[in-house]
Amino acid sequence: MSTLYKTRVNAYGGRSGTIKSEDGILDMALALPKELGGKGRATNPEQLFAAGYAACFENAVIHVTRAQAHKVRDEDIEVSCEVGLVPNGEDGFKLVVALDAEIAGVEQSKAEEIVKAAHAVCPYSNAIRGNVDVTLTVFAQ
Incomplete structure (x- = not known):
């Protein structure tokens, strides 16, 4: 299997440090x-994960409708991703995720079908399946 895309990001200083991608596009504190006792005022790993998952899931929705009569376009879909950090009961932590997908121009049952199919093909969904609880909520307009 050939890799379609890869990237590398380095972290320095943990949760109170910086991150930088190998191409320099991502470079932030x-x-x-x-809420966890820090100063805030900069992004954190959970926000970055939520941003990546929302964007990737939105594209998965578009992808699964490419062969369908009614294609979902960029302007037809909005995905909101909430990532929570919770204790795992073993002196560690785990993530919980809620994805809200709003799709314009389709009936509720069709929107639910599309989101279910997107959840099956999304790389983020596939990466965390069985490890992270994901709640899907679908809104059709």
Whole structure:
């Protein structure tokens, strides 16, 4: 199997450090959220994960409709991803995810079918399946 794309990002200083991609496009400070006792004022790994998952899932929705009569276009879909950090009961932590997908121009049952298919092909969904609880909510317009 050939790799379609890969990238590398380096982290320095953990949750209160910085991250930088090998191409220099991503170069930013990190901060522990205020809710976890930090100063805030910068992004954190959970926000970055939520951003990546939302964008990737949105594209998965578009992808699964390419061969269908009604194609979902960029302007027809909005995905919101909430990532939570919770104790795992073993002195560690785990993630929980809620994905809200809003699709314009389709009936509710069709929107649910599309989102279910997208969840089966999305790389983020596939990477965390069985390890992270994901709640899907679908809204049709």
